[in-house]
Amino acid sequence: MESSPGCIFVTTLLHYLFLAVFSLSLCEGMMVFTLFTKPFYNGFFHQMSFYMAVGWGLPIPIVVISVAASHDNYGLYYNEERWACWISEDNGAIWAFTAPMIIIVLVNYFFLIISVFKVYQLKMYKQKVTAEQQSKYKTARAILISILALLPLLGGTWILGLLLLFDSDSEPLAWIFTILNSLQGFAIFFFHVLRNKEVINVYINDSKSPEVA
Template identity: 35%
Template sequence: MLHYLWLVVFMWMLMEGVYLFLKVNPSISFGMKLPICVPVAWGIPAVIAFTTLGIGISKYADPEKAGCWLPLTDGLIYAFVGPALLITVVNLIFLVVVIHTFLSLKTNQEKTEKDRIKASVRAMAILIPLLGLTWIFGVLQLDTASAVVFSYLFNIGNGLQGVFIFITQCLLDDDVKHFLKKKTSRGRVDGSSTTGSTGF
């Protein structure tokens, strides 16, 4: 279940990457619809997980490999690392395309170099957690010297991924702020009209 659900998480991050890529490329007529995303995001991980289960069910959660639910020795770990790494690389490419398109907009081209750098850093801060690119820190834990640093960055980045998504996609989103502003102003108008009608 852990193997399957982590793959589902990665597939949804890929769906987000594809959605953003299509959004900045309006010339591509293909649209991301929920009836397409759901079977892909839940179906492909099921195929990978059940195939892995059929190949090596006895090797899951090997007590000799404490802390890892897939063995590192016989290549079974690549049933998770392979798709996860591929999705991370694809999302990294999508990030580069989105940032490049963002900076190519006329409004950004007219800004100073300093403002353009600020805008691109802000865009990356929003997109990196959303696309799951903090997993790159997990891959960079190659040797003992760098493992501790990258392990901390990996755990902090992934531990706060939901918080980052909530802040950037909810609290800082213009549509959400506009909606909340509209609701609160409507509430004030309704409240004042009620107060006036009752004479309080």
Template identity: 25%
Template sequence: MLLGLTVKYGGPPLRVTCNSTWDGLTCWPPTPAGRVVHMSCFPELRGIPYDTTENATKLCQLNGTWARKADYSHCRPVDKNSSVDGISRHWEQHLENAKLLQDIGHAISLFCLVFAFALFAYLKSIRCTRNNIHWNLVATFILRNTSWFITQEVLTVEAVRDKSWYCRAVVTLNNYFTSTNFFWMFVEGLYLHIMVADAFNSERFNLGVYAMVGWCMPVPIIVAWVLVKVLVQDEGCWVGSNYYDYIFHGPIILILLVNFIILGNVVRILVLKLRANPENPESAHYSIKAAKATVVLLPLLGITYVLFMVHPSGQGTSRLVFIYFNSFFQSFQGTFVSIIYCFTNAEIRNAVKRRIHLSRCRQQDFV
């Protein structure tokens, strides 16, 4: 093993050390110059467990700087037929099932979203502020799901270790599309609240204002995050959970809380309006109607994410239930939005029927 380098400055020798650093996979501790550090391999990457009994290594060079790359060649996925570091085959299978569920959910959602987007684009007769907002929300889901698949392919151990520019670009775009998705959920909540609370002034804002909120407001947030990553924590592929990510996670959490409040107020207003008409036979079922409205609005406003903001730790049953439900709701949310606000939308279905009827009439006239 190499000896640490010392520098004399007229007093006791000062040992040169490499500062602690995070490369996107491992936190390397402060190390004297000339030493090779051995750290346990990361436990998980992209939902796949890795063998933590093996070690990754990184050299602290004689000048007090870390080597450009760490050696992760010994870090390998856990063998399905063995139990390593307390992770049982049963638990490994659940993790793989959850990953498969996410792949299937995002694929089905992407298919439904593209079809819904095409319907919104084709049916010009339904164009209004409400449906245009739905259209933009569907577009953000398409971009978010697409970037999710690209990220899964790009985010490899080699890309993270080599600090690849394309890996960072993909992560940045994924964060931007995720942010725009949540900002358009906020636009949906804002417009819904205006419609319910003050229907006569529902058109006080035109679509341009909503577009500024949905597409433009995330830009300075992501730019600030990129600058912090470049100037303060320029490590790895800019992945991994740390407090710098709250630059864009913070506004998303705030949007979810605001939409949660909006949902509660909308349901309250609906209940009050139904109760205000006791002669109406439907008023007797106001609680059922309010419950249905709440369930329908959950995916539109992203409230399902609030249910999974705090997750259990460990490898117990509660953790497994959380993983499956979280994977299901996050990956199939685009499907829910497409079905509720496009495929089962009476206005869109009637417009499609009119188009089909008009097409048949033209064919008969031509014959």
């Protein structure tokens, strides 16, 4: 059985967007890591274009290679006598999604461990830190707290997804995975917008600024 063009399109889109979520989280980890380890570095790694290129561009070659390598059954996922538009497990194509996900989660944990160490180091040597360093560390620490709150949800959810690969008949596991996945968008909005003082301050200042005729 061959996959239809529509199913290939849906699977390609899902594959790309899911990988983009993780590659963008990698960019966030890189940004926090750079802010803590190189507080005065304002070069290429602080340019938004770099993060956008990595976040949205990194998944493209992975998806393209996956589609080219398993074109005949890419988009045919079989589970419990039902077909779905997703990456097939039969020929190992599913690892084109799971392998990058695992690598990115592990790299992000490395970035977070180093960043948390830098936070405690900053507290120990607080008197030696300049005002500019304090400002950058304060911003980075706020982002770090948000990532620490989100990573168990983002990473933990897809760990459940990996378990479903080996136990696809587990309905409770599938329900937990679905519910946690559906909460990710709200969690990102809550921690990165509602609890972000810089975003709130910008919104308040914009709302108070007089309109120019």
